[in-house]
Amino acid sequence: MTDVTESDDIDRGSAPAPQGRRKGLVLGGAVLGLLVVAGGGAYALMQSGVLGGAPAAEAMAVAEDVHFYDLPVMTVNLNTGGESVEFLRITASLEVRDAAMMEVIEPRIARVLDAFQVYLRELRRSDLEGSAGVYRIKEELQRRVNIAVYPAVVDDILFRELLVQ
Structure with a gap:
């Protein structure tokens, strides 16, 4: 068995x-x-x-040719509809490809600051919420800066400080 x-x-x-x-x-x-x-x-x-x-x-060659123009610190009132007082403090740099564009931008910096001021004063706190909101603001500021400094071209705007109070 x-x-x-x-x-x-x-x-x-x-x-x-x-x-x-x-x-x-x-x-x-x-x-x-x-x-x-x-x-x-x-x-x-x-x-x-x-x-x-x-x-x-x-990619390394492109990174070496980048120049930055530091904008002064800007503080603006946000649009609250008269309910309260809120401020936006922003410090940014403009990224350009070469030094020749820096020379074109320098005399037009007053136009750049004006474009920033006009746009930023109409923002609401809700416009600044989340990474998508900051990205939209960055794109709009870049568009306005390129109009102000034409024929120069600003490749990017880099925020060093973005404070809402």
């Missing part, structure tokens, strides 16, 4: 895996293989520059 029981255990141990488990393993392996191939392809395309990824040397 013991021989029959041992042979039954051996037969059960060598039985193939259930059909559903085998399909799951094959499907999981296929998905993993697809992810590896897609990741490798994306990496290769980024290194070649096709997907917008600039090579490292080119």
Whole structure:
């Protein structure tokens, strides 16, 4: 009797895996293989520059050619509709590509400050909430600055301080 029981255990141990488990393993392996191939392809395309990824040397060259023009600290009243008094204190820098543009911007800085003042005085506290609000303000200020300093071009506005009180 013991021989029959041992042979039954051996037969059960060598039985193939259930059909559903085998399909799951094959499907999981296929998905993993697809992810590896897609990741490798994306990496290769980024290194070649096709997907917008600039090579490292080119990115370093761009970073070295950037110049900054520091604007004075500005403090303005926010538009509260007469309910209370709220202030916005902002310190920003203008990012430009080369020093020649700095020379064009310098005599037009009064126009830049005026454009900032006019726009910032109409803001409400709710306009400054969240990163999306700050991004919209940054984009609008950049648009207004580029109009004020034309033919020069300001590539970006960098906030060093943005305080609402």
